[in-house]
Structure formats: C-alpha cells, structure tokens
Amino acid sequence: MKPFLPRGVLAVALCCVAVGVAAADSGDRYRVTTKMQMAGMSMPGKPVEVCTAHANPVSEQAIPKDKDCDVQNFRIEGGKASYHVVCTGKNAMTGDGEMETLPDGYRGSMKAQVQGQQITMSYEGKRIGGCDYATESPEAMGKAMTAQACAAQVNSIVSHSMFVGPKAVCASYKTKFCANVDRTFAQAEDPAHFAESDRTYGGTAWAAVEACGGSRAAILAKACGRAESNGSFDFVGDYCPDLAPKHCADADPNRNGRFLVQHCADRARTLAAQQCEGRGYTAMQSSPYRAFCHSYAAERLRARNTQAGGNAPASPDAPAAVPAKNDEAPKKPSFGDRLKGLKDRLGGG
Amino acid sequence: MKPCRLLALPFALASVVAGARVAPADAGPVDAWPDVAAAYWVEIDGRPVWAGHADDRLPMASLAKLMTALIAVEAGDLDRWTDVSTGAATETGTRLGLRRGERVERRDLLLATLVRSANDACRALADAVGTTIDPHAPTAAFVARMNARAAALGLADTHYANPCGHDDPMQYTSARDLAALSHAVLADPTLAEAVQRREIRVQTAAGRTLTARSTNALLDGLPGARGLKTGTTPAAGRCLVAVVDRDGRRVLAVLLHAPERWWDGIGLIELAFEAPDMPATSPAR
Numbered sequence: 001m002k003p004f005l006p007r008g009v010l011a012v013a014l015c016c017v018a019v020g021v022a023a024a025d026s027g028d029r030y031r032v033t034t035k036m037q038m039a040g041m042s043m044p045g046k047p048v049e050v051c052t053a054h055a056n057p058v059s060e061q062a063i064p065k066d067k068d069c070d071v072q073n074f075r076i077e078g079g080k081a082s083y084h085v086v087c088t089g090k091n092a093m094t095g096d097g098e099m100e101t102l103p104d105g106y107r108g109s110m111k112a113q114v115q116g117q118q119i120t121m122s123y124e125g126k127r128i129g130g131c132d133y134a135t136e137s138p139e140a141m142g143k144a145m146t147a148q149a150c151a152a153q154v155n156s157i158v159s160h161s162m163f164v165g166p167k168a169v170c171a172s173y174k175t176k177f178c179a180n181v182d183r184t185f186a187q188a189e190d191p192a193h194f195a196e197s198d199r200t201y202g203g204t205a206w207a208a209v210e211a212c213g214g215s216r217a218a219i220l221a222k223a224c225g226r227a228e229s230n231g232s233f234d235f236v237g238d239y240c241p242d243l244a245p246k247h248c249a250d251a252d253p254n255r256n257g258r259f260l261v262q263h264c265a266d267r268a269r270t271l272a273a274q275q276c277e278g279r280g281y282t283a284m285q286s287s288p289y290r291a292f293c294h295s296y297a298a299e300r301l302r303a304r305n306t307q308a309g310g311n312a313p314a315s316p317d318a319p320a321a322v323p324a325k326n327d328e329a330p331k332k333p334s335f336g337d338r339l340k341g342l343k344d345r346l347g348g349g
Numbered sequence: 350m351k352p353c354r355l356l357a358l359p360f361a362l363a364s365v366v367a368g369a370r371v372a373p374a375d376a377g378p379v380d381a382w383p384d385v386a387a388a389y390w391v392e393i394d395g396r397p398v399w400a401g402h403a404d405d406r407l408p409m410a411s412l413a414k415l416m417t418a419l420i421a422v423e424a425g426d427l428d429r430w431t432d433v434s435t436g437a438a439t440e441t442g443t444r445l446g447l448r449r450g451e452r453v454e455r456r457d458l459l460l461a462t463l464v465r466s467a468n469d470a471c472r473a474l475a476d477a478v479g480t481t482i483d484p485h486a487p488t489a490a491f492v493a494r495m496n497a498r499a500a501a502l503g504l505a506d507t508h509y510a511n512p513c514g515h516d517d518p519m520q521y522t523s524a525r526d527l528a529a530l531s532h533a534v535l536a537d538p539t540l541a542e543a544v545q546r547r548e549i550r551v552q553t554a555a556g557r558t559l560t561a562r563s564t565n566a567l568l569d570g571l572p573g574a575r576g577l578k579t580g581t582t583p584a585a586g587r588c589l590v591a592v593v594d595r596d597g598r599r600v601l602a603v604l605l606h607a608p609e610r611w612w613d614g615i616g617l618i619e620l621a622f623e624a625p626d627m628p629a630t631s632p633a634r
Contacts, residue, residue: 258619281611282566290570294615298623301616305382 027051027133030105030125038119049128051136057106057125058099066091085110102126146170155180157201160208178212185209188219191227191235233259254288257295272296378403382617386607387586390524393621394598397528406506406521407605410580410588411443411466411564413514415527415534416495417475418463422539423498424478427456430554436488437473440513442582444469445551445559452554460549463540465561466579468513470551475512488512502529516584527603531577531590544576544592566611567591571618575599579610593618 030052034045055062058081060074069087079101087093092114099108102124109122134140150170153159154177162170163177170177185205187193197205206216224240227233228247233256237244241263248264253271260268275289276296284290378400382389388402421427430452438449445467447453453470455477461470472488479487482494488511495509506523507530514520522530534540547568551559567574573595580588586606591614593600600621604610 258623281570281615285566285569291572294571294619297612297616298619299616301382301385301613302620304384 027053027131027137028127029129029131029136031128032123032125034121034123036119036121038117050125050138051131051133052125053133053137056101058101062099062106063097068092157181157184157208158204160204160211164208164211174212181208181212181214185214185219189222189226191223191230191232191239194219194223194239195235231255237263253292254290257292258298260292261295261299268296268299272300382613385613385617386524386604386610388524388603388605389607389617390528390601390603391617391621392528392599392601393624395532395601398621398624399617400524403525404506404523406523408516408520408582408585409507409514409522409527409605410516410582410585411468411471411514412522412527412578412580412585412588412590412605413495413509413512413520414462414466414471414580415530415578415590416498416509417471417491417512418459418540418543419530419534419537420491420494420498421455421459421462421474421478422537424481427454427459427539429455429477431455431458431473431477433469433473434476437469437476440468440472442468442513442515443564445561447473447553447559451557453551457549457551459539460543460546461551461559461561462513463543463578464546464549464563464565466564467561468515471513499526499530502526502533504529514580514582514585516582522605524603524605527590527605528601531592531601531603534577535592541575544578545574565589565591567593567614571615577601589614591618593622595622598622 028051030050031047032050033047036043036045058076058079060071060081060083063071063074063083063085065071065085065087068089068091069085072084072086074083075081080098081100082096082098085093085095085097087095093112095110095112097108097110099106105124105126107122107124109120112119112121135144146169150162150173153162153170154173157180160177160181162168163174164171168174185197188197201208209216209219220239224236224243227235227240228243231250231252233244233247233251236247237259244259244263248260248267251260251264251267253260253275260271271289271292275287276284276293279287279293284293287293378390378397380401381399383401386401388405388407389400390397390403391399431454433447433449433451433453435449438447438451443466445461445465447467447469453473455474458470458474458477461467462474475491476487479489479491479494483490491512492509495512499507499509504522504526506521507526508519508521510517510519534544544565545568546563548560548562551561553559563569564579565574565576568576571591571593573593575592575594577590577592587604587608587610589602589604589607589610591600591602591604593602600618602614602617602621604614604617607613
C-alpha cells in the first residue's frame with residue numbers, strides 16, 4: 001500500500017487562513033499547533049509560526065486542500081463552519097471537517113479517509129501579533145526559498161531537472177540555465193573536452209544538453225571527426241569504435257598504444273612481438289615503444305586473467321608457490337640478468 | 350633479473366574480455382588478478398579496488414625501509430651529521446658505498462635509503478636515530494621503535510626484525526599493511542618528495558661525492574609515477590609499492606613476491622586508471 005503522506009494536509013493546515021485576498025504588507029502572525037491521529041497513534045506536531053493574510057479564518061477558502069480537491073456542503077453558522085472534501089489523484093482522500101473562529105485565533109479538525117485508513121487531523125492557531133504578509137507568508141517565503149535555491153543551482157548542470165522538464169520547479173530560470181549549459185559544452189566538440197565532460201558529469205550532463213535542445217550525438221559526431229583528424233585515436237576507440245578499423249595503420253604506437261591494443265589486434269600483435277615481448281622493463285627505458293608496451297602490459301594482464309578464469313582464487317601458498325605464468329620454456333638468462341640475480345640473492349634492492 | 354617475458358597475447362580473447370570487476374564504492378576489494386603476486390593491493394584515490402591475499406604475512410625485503418624512513422623523519426635532525434658505523438659499512442646487498450667512519454648527513458642517508466635502497470645508508474640512518482634511544486644497542490632500539498610505530502599505525506600483520514629488510518622469519522608484513530604504511534609515508538612532504546627522485550648525489554663531510562640512481566624503474570618511464578619503493582630478497586621475491594598520479598587521480602599498487610613486478614605493476618596501474626572511468630558509452634571489452 002502506498003504510504004499516506006500527511007505533508008499536504010499539514011501544509012494546508014498551516015496555510016488554511018492564508019488563502020483568500022491578501023492585505024498588502026500586513027497580516028496576522030499565528031502560532032499554529034497541529035495534531036494527527038491515525039491507527040490509534042497520536043502524533044503531535046511542533047508548533048510553528050505562520051504569517052497569514054487578514055482574512056476570516058472560517059471560510060471556504062480556508063479549508064485545507066489542494067488543487068485536486070473539491071469542497072462540498074460547505075455550511076457556515078456564526079463563527080463555525082462544516083464541510084465535506086473529496087480529493088482525487090496522487091493524494092486521493094475524502095474527509096469531513098469543521099472549523100471555528102476563536103477570540104484570539106482559530107481552530108479546526110478534519111476526519112479523513114486515506115487509502116482505507118482514518119486519520120484525524122486537528123489544528124489550532126493562536127494570534128501572537130502582526131506581520132508583513134507580502135514577505136512573510138508561507139507562500140512568499142516558499143517562493144523566496146525556491147528563488148534562492150534556483151539561483152544557487154542555476155550553474156549546476158547536474159541539477160537540470162530543476163530547470164528543464166515537466167517537474168522543473170525553476171522553469172523561469174531555464175533560459176539562464178541552458179545558456180550556462182551551452183557555454184559549458186561549447187568546447188565539447190573538442191575530443192579532450194568531450195571526454196573530460198563525460199568523466200566529470202557522466203550521463204547527467206548529456207541529459208542537460210538534450211533537455212536544453214542540444215544533441216549529444218551531434219556533438220559526439222563532431223568530436224569524433226576532430227579526433228580522427230588530429231590523431232586522438234584513443235578517443236576514437238573509446239567513443240566512436242566503429243571508426244577505429246580505418247585508423248589501425250596510421251596510429252602512432254606511442255601516442256595511441258591503448259587504441260592499438262584494444263582495437264587493432266593484428267598490428268598490436270606484430271608490434272608487441274617486435275618491441276615488447278621478451279624484454280625486461282628496465283631495458284625499455286630508451287625504447288620509443290615504451291608507452292605502447294605499457295598498454296600492452298595492461299591488455300596482456302587482462303587476457304591472462306581471463307584465460308585463468310577471472311576471479312579464480314590465488315594460490316594459497318606464499319612465495320614459493322607463485323603460479324607460473326608462462327608455458328614456454330624459460331629463456332637462458334643474460335649476463336646482466338645473472339648479475340642481477342646474484343645481487344638479489346645478496347639481498348636489498 | 351630474470352627477463353620479463355611478455356607472453357604472446359591472445360588478442361582474439363582480448364577483444365571479448367569484459368573489464369575486470371572493480372569493487373563497488375561500499376564493498377571490499379576484489380581479487381581480480383590472482384596471479385600477479387603472492388599478495389597484492391590496488392587502490393584508486395584511496396579506495397581499495399583489487400586485492401589478493403591482502404592479509405597474508407610475507408617477507409617484505411627493502412619495503413621495510415619505508416618504515417625506517419618514516420621513523421627517521423619523525424625523529425627529526427635530518428641536517429645532523431652522523432658517523433658511518435662498522436655495522437653499516439659492512440651491510441650486504443644494495444649499497445651506496447659508504448665507508449666506516451665517514452660522516453654523512455642524516456638527510457642524505459634518508460635519500461639513499463629510499464631512492465637507492467642502499468643497505469649501508471639504511472643501517473647508518475637507523476643506528477644514528479637508534480643511538481638517541483639506546484646508545485648501547487642502537488639497531489635494536491630502532492627496530493623496537495619500528496614495531497611500536499607499526500602498532501600505532503594499526504599494522505596488525507607487520508613485524509620488523511631489522512631496519513633494512515633482510516630476510517628473517519620475524520620480518521614480515523602484509524599488502525594491506527604496506528598500503529597503510531605508504532599513506533603515512535606519502536603524508537610526509539619530505540618523504541613524498543624523496544621517493545620521487547630518480548637520482549641522488551651525496552657528499553660526505555670529507556668531500557667524497559657518491560651518486561646513485563633510483564631502483565624504481567617506473568620513475569623513468571611511467572607517466573605520473575610518484576614512487577614509492579622497490580624490494581627484492583630471495584624470500585620476498587620481487588616487491589613493489591607504486592604510486593601514480595594522473596589527472597588528479599591517484600593509484601597505489603602494492604605487490605609482494607611478484608615475478609613480473611614491473612610489467613604486471615604497470616598493467617595493474619593502467620587498468621586501474623581505466624576501470625572506474627570507462628566512458629559509459631564505450632563498448633565493453
């Protein structure tokens with residue numbers, strides 16, 4: 001069962017006398033206490049102060065309800081009123097309520113049926129002074145807080161749902177928000193910038209771009225074009241792999257090592273056999289293929305791991321039982337290797 | 350060193366291999382690469398992602414010098430001159446070439462200990478600090494402080510029997526503990542700078558100049574390498590603690606008894622930088 005959300009009822013209790021015609025720059029400040037009972041439990045609310053317009057607190061406009069509610073049988077006798085309310089939609093409910101004017105405020109209650117449960121909500125407002133309704137009413141304060149939040153988040157791309165879309169609470173800021181999105185992604189046709197944006201914001205960024213009328217696909221197509229023309233083939237491999245095969249021949253092993261290893265198996269195999277395999281790392285210091293061999297080492301480790309069955313448990317035996325990783329017969333160590341081995345045996349290093 | 354042979358890569362497999370699992374942010378590390386070392390530990394920005402046998406107690410070789418250096422820096426007086434003891438001058442294994450009775454600044458001993466992994470410098474440094482604790486048994490006093498510091502850091506699977514990493518049944522650590530110790534080392538600016546040096550130049554009080562290159566080959570070729578320490582002994586095998594910074598992100602890799610510590614260390618580091626940031630739209634490999 002969907003949980004009952006008393007928030008709406010509470011909110012209208014606090015605001016119940018705020019509806020109606022607001023007197024400019026003046027109002028009554030009430031301390032409002034609410035209490036809710038449901039399923040045998042009583043839940044007293046914390047008293048809050050609320051600024052309301054000068055208005056008769058016992059009126060049809062003062063009935064706690066939202067836009068999906070219909071008030072029926074509203075009757076008023078002297079300072080007391082009674083009514084029936086039917087709400088539909090997300091917060092569907094029916095209820096019978098009453099309210100009355102007190103010498104220093106108002107009180108009221110409503111018995112509601114919400115999703116099969118009976119809930120009794122009572123409230124009492126005691127006037128404690130005057131206030132400036134224009135700025136201190138719940139609506140005004142809510143609007144001010146919303147405006148503050150919108151202004152604070154307008155540069156936050158990840159907050160796009162606040163500014164764009166059907167649930168945007170800051171719809172009036174959309175132009176400003178989208179201008180910021182446009183500014184941020186103006187450089188995204190540059191592959192490095194595109195990748196950085198992708199890393200920094202992820203899918204949220206592109207949702208913002210799309211919401212503001214842009215197109216990730218269009219930006220990416222341009223970024224891929226630039227990457228192809230300036231040799232950023234790692235980007236091509238990552239973001240536009242369909243284009244990768246035609247660049248295998250012209251990719252620079254040192255600059256595009258990862259690209260070659262991941263997308264150009266034939267050339268990478270040949271290069272690795274020529275430049276990496278059988279070479280000790282310390283002998284690679286001056287090799288122009290060092291960066292390629294770094295990428296190759298990563299891919300080799302990945303492939304070796306897959307061959308071994310992924311997350312297979314490691315050998316429980318410590319040092320002496322480190323698994324052999326090479327089916328080939330061991331090569332005869334070079335003089336330098338033997339010298340190093342001797343040094344290793346002596347300790348240190 | 351045995352030649353590090355890169356196996357013929359099964360590229361056909363590589364094209365269909367899914368990326369190694371990375372531990373979710375709230376989970377422990379995954380043993381994704383079980384054959385790289387007897388024990389290993391990989392962190393990305395301080396978050397452990399891959400580890401195997403992380404709490405096994407294993408020989409540490411010269412990775413012990415990380416603790417030696419930490420204690421030396423914490424003891425201060427790095428500009429103080431110290432005499433090279435007979436014990437230091439006769440240390441075996443990798444050496445700077447110090448002679449008995451030579452006077453060297455503690456700071457230079459520290460650099461030679463970390464950069465060159467020089468056992469003579471390491472012992473001289475330990476004895477210099479140990480003398481201030483117990484002049485009659487400086488080395489033992491220093492080792493006691495190493496163990497106390499390990500306990501203070503919460504290194505539950507670490508124990509030292511000597512300051513420089515010689516094999517000893519009571520000289521052991523774990524990959525997890527080494528990662529924690531590495532964080533303590535990197536938190537000290539003096540040490541964080543020292544472990545990045547590719548070479549050092551030491552001048553004795555008598556004016557003799559000694560130069561040495563780092564034992565950490567990654568510093569010469571791996572983009573973003575920031576250290577940290579190598580170690581090799583017959584019992585410990587080839588060990589490595591590597592730290593690499595790229596684009597504001599840091600990968601720490603600890604490998605104990607890793608037959609191909611360089612290539613596999615590089616492989617782990619490259620994969621670590623790739624793994625968490627693989628673009629969502631890129632194809633699974």
